[in-house]
Amino acid sequence: MSAFRQATATTLTRAMALSAVARPMISRAAFKAAAPQRCLATVADTVFPANKAAPKPVQVQHSTPYQFDSAAPKAVPAALKLKSGHVFTGTSFGAQNSTFGEAVFTTSLVGYPESMTDPSYKGQILVFTQPLIGNYGVPGQVKDEFGLLKYFESNKIQCQGIVVNDYATKYSHWTAVESLGEWCAREGIPAISGVDTRAIVHLLRDQGSTLAKLEVGDEVLENKEVVEFPNPNTRNLVAEASTKEVYELNPMGDVKIALIDCGVKENILRCLVARGAAVTVFPWNYDFNKVLDQYDGLFISNGPGDPRAAMPTVQNLATAFKNPAPKPIFGICMGNQLMGMAAGLDVYKLQFGNRGHNQPAINMQNGRCSITSQNHGYALVDSVLAPGKTMNGWEKYFVNANDGSNEGIRHTTKPFSSVQFHPEAKGGPQDTEYLFDDFLKLARAEKVKSSNKPFFVTEPLSKDVTKPIEVVA
Template sequence: MSSFQKATLLAARSVGPLSLARSSFLARSMTKATRPSHFRALATVADAVFSAHKAAPKAPVSTSTPYQFDKNAPKATPAALKLKSGHVFTGTSFGAQTSSFGEAVFTTSLVGYPESMTDPSYRGQILVFTQPLIGNYGVPSQEKDQFGLLKYFESNKIQCQGIVVNDYATQYSHWTAVESLGEWCAREGIPAISGVDTRAIVHLLRDQGSTLAKLEVGDEVLENKEVEIFPNPNERNLVSEASTKEIYNLNPMGDVKIALIDCGVKENILRCLVARGASVTVFPWNYDFNKVMDQFDGLFISNGPGDPRAAMTTVQNLATAFKNPSPKPIFGICMGNQLMGMAAGLDVYKLQFGNRGHNQPAINMQTGRCSITSQNHGYALEDSVLVPGSAIKGWEKYFVNANDGSNEGIRHQNKPFSSVQFHPEAKGGPQDTEYLFDDFLNLARAEKVKISSKPFFVTEPLSKEVTRPAEIVI
């Protein structure tokens, strides 16, 4: 027995028989070190990029600076989040050595930062995480599933303009991880800042509303220069930027055909459709789907970033589809909810700080059941006009947010049209409302059977007389 094994057993005897048994097992295991392990180890890996960025910055210009420098120990590159309101939060950079502008918003999600950062709905935004520790499980690979969709991301790149965290884990550990969060941000050209009081930032955003910001990286942030111009990403057509430029198809052998209008669709929305047997054809946001709806069994309007009023072409196409005397089932999520509501005659307004996270309660107005949902939106439908006798006939509230009373969905009382503001497909959870995909595809399948010239089977009435051949007597 080695000296280390003896020391282990001696230490175990000093703390009791239970620990002794465990240590004996440990000692026996050590004698089998040459045996191949059947378990994959969860290695803890250091962030190489963060270490490489440890270059000593310039000396502080005044004693009021939050940075305290040790001449014998290099420090990470300084960074700062500067809000249009004038507030400045200083910290250290762990991402790309560049600066960016965007709308500062916060998310209350506890997990799923790779999915959040690649969600096209975050395009143009600087994302503040309320979860203090970020980066502890690294970043997975670009592996794809059997449908050709990314398994661990919602798109093929980081969509947000930058990220802000309280405590960045410079070491990560997870069996799917291939690189650190800092390495991923640096490779994608996305700035990231750590060491700031994210609670104070969230209080500001909650009280004064979402605001424009700049995430600045470099030694010059110590000089606290004022930023005079903050470009507003919501003035751009972010839907057009996030949408596909070409038409493509997934699961072509599916039993029901769905046309999907891509306003910035998430990979898991596509997966939730094709995994349920649907063949999905994805169209650009401004494609006139009314020209081809005779080839499909249903229409899906996806999520997307920015102001929904930038996608008025889609709204007009939806208004035309609503007037079809033989309508196909239509379902929308997030941006899709807002576009369908506008096509029905509702207005939209900007929320003070939006609803972003995995813990938003939505009440089903038909059943009274409250579900915990994942959300990511800064705009909402003005649904107060959806009352009996209103000018907008046929439409009713579907879901309502239990926190702030904002709209979480609408539905038509007579036609197969409905939409929700939250994300039933949430990657990272919760999955309480994923049944809505089944409801939509069941409607599409029923529509296919109804209009099909060749039904699956034809029943014969039981009262039909059966002519029997005459009996031959020999």
């Protein structure tokens, strides 16, 4: 070693030694705080390994590193039984009850709290293709300045059950207040881990989404009886997911939007009110044509199940389309299907649906491709809307680049448009959030036109200026 390198090494060694002597010893107790702190902490799931009842969530939870309880009872068996006859066995980590539903899969890598609370998943057993689920826990029900939930898309879990390959018994995130297993157990939602989700997805892709039963208990392997699989799509899931009463958000907004709730996500409402809109939410079958003259625009939300169950909404839309003074109308997901049916198109059930945060949608107006968040099992039959062709003034708006299915329609002369994907994301990419700006721009233009005057009107000066102004010192 050269003299220079030896001198440098000696200097660094002495500096590190002095630093170690001068550095104060910091105990773990020094980090304990009386008030909640924004920090990372590894917390153990108290339900899955010990099979205990889930406690009520708390705002802040600190615990020691996870230790396996040798005295804990054995994990409870669970099985996913498909109507096709396939059975996948694993271990329960949620509620200790069984459920029926339509087995579907999502390719989302993150956002399981948002997906599980999305009303569009109502009646479905959700299979995650992402292998590790639960690693960042579940956040609390915190609300934003508009009174909307920040981390969930509704106030409860909407899916019937969940299926994962590897459930994380430790979670770590500064917003987390409980584990995924505790949340499922508290909400009565069964969950299964330790199954080959790749094999399940291959089955669902090849054979299509199928009815299933998620069974929990020691007798799942011995229970061989043939059961009748109820189909949730025969129910009016839109009516189940919709609000039962009218309510208003951001009443001081500068533009008034009537929103038809077919199972609306919280972030759709947030995207509207955060842009200054006053939003009035109506039930799915409300005849909005009676009050549409009081609003500057109409919004049709997402929702679960078969759109043909919501024919009253389709009929109301058909009436609104014929209005000689049409108001701007925009629809998302279920809203796209309902608007398409009102325009004269038909719908069909996709083989396995499009669910995830990585679906490419091509804008037929400019050829641009956006990566979108999606969650739907039905689509419009748009074969009559070939490129360059219209039907009663309607044309294709977006097309899925993977399977060619419809991703949106628009009217060529009237302010009507809709998309099949979710521009509000949550979770997922935000490539198409500009569509909310486009819709509200039309609504504000409609407000100016209907009122025949601008928002701000200057007050004319008085003509009586003969009397001098007296100034008092």
